[in-house]
Amino acid sequence: MSKIYKILPKAEWDAARAAGTFAGSAVDLADGFIHFSGHDTAQRTAELYFKDQSDLMLLTVEADDLGEALKWEASRGGALFPHLFRDLRVDEVVAERALDLDADGVPVLGGLTA
Known part of the structure; x- marks a missing residue:
């Protein structure tokens, strides 16, 4: 199984x-799919x-649980990103946590696993 990740505002979640x-968030709705990241791109x-x-x-979502609606597509710099072409069911989320910002204002994700 491989994990994929979604960053979003707490109010949306x-x-x-x-x-x-x-x-999806505004960018997801505009693009027609929900943007996720892999452990290496998040x-x-x-x-x-x-x-x-x-x-x-x-x-955190198990990619294998999303079926054929999940497509890995080339994006930023040719890296593959997971895109979900349907709504995400809340029960498909295996973990959730609030994010802190570092001194530069960047969200700290910590060590993510594949």
Whole structure:
């Protein structure tokens, strides 16, 4: 099994938990899929897109549980990123945790596993 990761505002995750599904953040909705990162790309995603944002959550999902709706596609620098072409069910999230920011305002993800 391989884990994939989603960074999102806590308010969006709270709303998704109440609804039972997460349709995506604004960028996901605009692109037509939910953006995830692998263990090797998540910290760079945090640096590029979430700097100086507080109240963030990190979700962990088992990629193998998402079936054919999950596609690995080339993106930033040719790296493969997991994209989910359907809503994420809350019960598919295997772990969640709040993120702190480092002295430069970058979310600290810590050691992520594949």
